[in-house]
Amino acid sequence: MEEIRPKVIIIDDEKGLRIGTQRLLQSENFDVDTAENGLTGIQMAKDTDYDLAIIDLKMPDIDGISVLKEIKKARPNTVCFIATAYASYDTAIEATKLGAFTYIPKPFTPEELLRNLNAGYERRLLILESERLKREREERLLELAFEKSRLNTIVNSLADGVFVVNKDGELVLFNPAAIKFIELNDIILGERILGILPPKISELIEKILGNPAFENKTLSAEVELKADRELVVEIKCSPVPHPDGSLAGVVAVLSNITETKKIEYVKSQFVSMVAHELKTPMAAVLGFLNIILNPELKTTPQQQADYLNRSRNRLQGLVEMVNDLLDISRMEMKTKQRELKELNIGEIVKGTVDFLELELKKKGISVTSKYQENLPVFKADNNEVTRLFTNIIGNAIKYNKDNGSIDVEVYTNKNYIVTRIADTGIGMKPEDKAKLFSEFFRVKNEYTRSISGTGLGLSIVKRIAESYSGRIEVESEYTKGSTFTIYLPFTK
Numbered sequence: 001m002e003e004i005r006p007k008v009i010i011i012d013d014e015k016g017l018r019i020g021t022q023r024l025l026q027s028e029n030f031d032v033d034t035a036e037n038g039l040t041g042i043q044m045a046k047d048t049d050y051d052l053a054i055i056d057l058k059m060p061d062i063d064g065i066s067v068l069k070e071i072k073k074a075r076p077n078t079v080c081f082i083a084t085a086y087a088s089y090d091t092a093i094e095a096t097k098l099g100a101f102t103y104i105p106k107p108f109t110p111e112e113l114l115r116n117l118n119a120g121y122e123r124r125l126l127i128l129e130s131e132r133l134k135r136e137r138e139e140r141l142l143e144l145a146f147e148k149s150r151l152n153t154i155v156n157s158l159a160d161g162v163f164v165v166n167k168d169g170e171l172v173l174f175n176p177a178a179i180k181f182i183e184l185n186d187i188i189l190g191e192r193i194l195g196i197l198p199p200k201i202s203e204l205i206e207k208i209l210g211n212p213a214f215e216n217k218t219l220s221a222e223v224e225l226k227a228d229r230e231l232v233v234e235i236k237c238s239p240v241p242h243p244d245g246s247l248a249g250v251v252a253v254l255s256n257i258t259e260t261k262k263i264e265y266v267k268s269q270f271v272s273m274v275a276h277e278l279k280t281p282m283a284a285v286l287g288f289l290n291i292i293l294n295p296e297l298k299t300t301p302q303q304q305a306d307y308l309n310r311s312r313n314r315l316q317g318l319v320e321m322v323n324d325l326l327d328i329s330r331m332e333m334k335t336k337q338r339e340l341k342e343l344n345i346g347e348i349v350k351g352t353v354d355f356l357e358l359e360l361k362k363k364g365i366s367v368t369s370k371y372q373e374n375l376p377v378f379k380a381d382n383n384e385v386t387r388l389f390t391n392i393i394g395n396a397i398k399y400n401k402d403n404g405s406i407d408v409e410v411y412t413n414k415n416y417i418v419t420r421i422a423d424t425g426i427g428m429k430p431e432d433k434a435k436l437f438s439e440f441f442r443v444k445n446e447y448t449r450s451i452s453g454t455g456l457g458l459s460i461v462k463r464i465a466e467s468y469s470g471r472i473e474v475e476s477e478y479t480k481g482s483t484f485t486i487y488l489p490f491t492k
Contacts, residue, residue, distance in 0.1 A: 005031040006121045007048070011041030011067060012056040012083070017106075021054070024110055025117070038062035045071045050078050051124045052117055054104070057084035057091065065094060072099040077127050079120040083108070096260055119159065126160065130253075134238070161233070161254035164240065167209060167247055169194040181225060181233055181254045198223055204237040205250050216241065222257065232261045285311045342377035343385060345417045345488065346410045352389045353408065356397060364403040372411040376490035380468055385488075388464045392421055392484050395458070399482075400425040416470070417490045422483040428476040 008030050012018040015036070022032045033048070035041035038059045045053060053071055057064035068080050082095040085106040095103050101120045104113065161178030165171055169192050179187060182197060194202045200223045207219060218238045225231045233254045242248040288307040291297055299307070353360075353367055360367060378385070396406050404424040411418055465472050469489050476482035 003029070005029055006051045006117075006124075007031045007033075008052045008054065008117070009033045009035060009041060009044055009048070009050045010054045011035045011038060011059075011064075012054070013037055013059045014056070021113070024113070028114060030117070038064070038067040042067055042070045042074075045078065046074045049075060052120050053078050053080045054083055054117075055080060057082055057103075065098065068095065068098055068100055077124070077131070079124045079127075081116060081120065093260065122159065133251075159256065162251070164249055164251045165193065165205060165209075166249040168192070169205070169209065172249065178252075178254060181231070181256070183225075198225060201235050201237075201252065201254075204235060205252065208237055208239050208250050209247065211247075222261075230258070231256070232258045338381040338384070340379050341382055342379055343382060344375055345378050345385070345419060346371040346375050348382075348385055349389050349393075349408060349410055349419055352386065352393050355390070356393055359394070359397050360406075363397065363400060365397060365400055366405045367408060368405065369408040370410070375410065375417060376412065378417055378468075378488050378490050380488075384464050384467075388461050388486070389419070391458065391461045392486070396421055396423040396425065396482075396484075399423070404481075412490065413487075415489055416487040419486040419488075420483065421486075422481065424481045427478045427480050427482055429478050 008025055010018050010021055010025075010032065012021075012034075013036060018034050018036065022034050025032045033044060033050075035044055038055075038061050041053075041055070042062075055064045055067050055071075059067075064082055064084070068082065071078055071080060076099070079101045080099060082091070082100050082103040083106055084091060084103060091103065101123060102116060104116055159177060161175060161181045163171060163174035163178045171187065171189055171191050171193050173189075174187065179185060182201070184193070184196065187193065194205060197205070200221055204219045204221055216239060218236050220234060220236045223233050223235055225233055234257045235252060235254050237250050237252045239247055240249040240251055288311045292299060292304050292307050350369070350371065353369065393406070393408075400406065400423050406424075407420075407422040409418075409420045411420075462472055465486060465488065471487050473485045473487070474482065475485075
């Protein structure tokens with residue numbers, strides 16, 4: 001039997017990436033064609049029924065979203081991927097709504113690419129198989145339902161949940177994914193399940209079963225199977241016709257859309273928080289300028305200079321906030337470019353302390369340090385790691401008491417390079433510690449009223465550490481001080 005090779009088209013104006021990806025996929029037994037621009041790619045996709053299409057988002061002649069629309073219009077069953085170095089929440093949501101299987105952030109590793117394409121090819125097989133089954137009459141469908149061995153290679157390997165009930169609401173086919181979604185581990189074939197399914201799923205099935213003169217159309221709904229959007233699925237229910245024209249049963253497909261819904265939710269929350277955080281400083285700047293420009297108030301040059309200086313400080317804070325937000329977005333979407341090098345954490349921490357020497361002197365803070373000799377190297381982006389320690393040590397200074405102290409220690413523990421930074425500052429209450437790494441969170445008490453900040457620094461620190469499979473632990477006692485311990489895995 002001739003081996004089946006998934007047919008792929010790569011549509012990308014970047015020649016090196018296009019050719020390199022083609023060679024990689026050919027070595028993995030994919031049949032690969034390429035197009036150097038969007039218009040050529042659209043025509044090729046119209047002429048050939050490709051299994052998979054990898055579409056660059058940014059092209060000079062036509063953008064990737066437009067190419068996606070045209071391909072899905074001509075070949076709705078082709079599984080499409082959007083490849084982009086400019087990924088955003090909007091891009092991800094728009095692409096998936098228009099029919100993209102997912103998006104692949106550039107640069108991608110061979111493993112990432114192959115994992116996505118294999119998952120997409122599984123989806124392609126499911127689509128083709130589902131269409132084939134849909135065309136067949138009830139007798140063939142029900143026969144296949146009981147011949148599970150003939151479906152196991154397809155249905156049981158699917159990420160989507162699939163189950164079929166007959167006209168009496170009895171289960172005649174299911175796959176492991178369906179059971180995982182609805183958490184019915186003891187379910188058996190032949191069991192009446194409408195009463196034990198989630199209400200919205202039962203409602204869709206009953207709506208079809210309760211209409212003998214059914215229309216051959218699919219009903220769909222979104223169902224939150226776990227609280228707080230931990231598991232959200234899209235359920236699609238379609239009638240299974242009997243050869244005599246009556247209703248034989250219902251086939252239901254559950255697709256995990258949790259990540260898409262999380263993206264939508266995070267975007268909404270993020271926009272709300274940003275709007276709130278921008279409103280106050282912008283209102284303050286506007287108020288200062290209105291005072292200066294109001295001739296009736298007769299402000300002195302010294303007062304005007306003071307208001308302008310306050311406005312500048314507020315605007316500088318806004319610039320810092322925007323830069324922090326951009327960093328968070330890039331890290332979240334994994335589009336931030338990294339230059340990985342072998343780093344000595346001890347040298348970076350020492351350099352950070354030296355860099356902040358002026359701030360230390362302003363508050364009369366003393367620093368004691370202990371660095372283990374011959375530290376193993378840590379492979380990472382120097383700018384990211386420097387920012388991590390700058391933020392933490394900067395906070396140890398900012399929230400410390402005048403004439404306080406900071407104790408710094410760098411050493412190894414098992415597979416980690418451990419950096420311990422302890423201060424004699426104002427510390428935190430337990431309820432503040434729990435929110436410490438949340439975006440826009442700032443400790444508010446009698447000691448912090450005069451301390452400014454964006455509330456994003458520690459959120460960025462946590463993201464940086466976790467992106468390298470590290471972690472941060474915090475110990476704190478209110479009015480006594482805090483200790484941050486950073487664990488970063490070293491390279492053996």
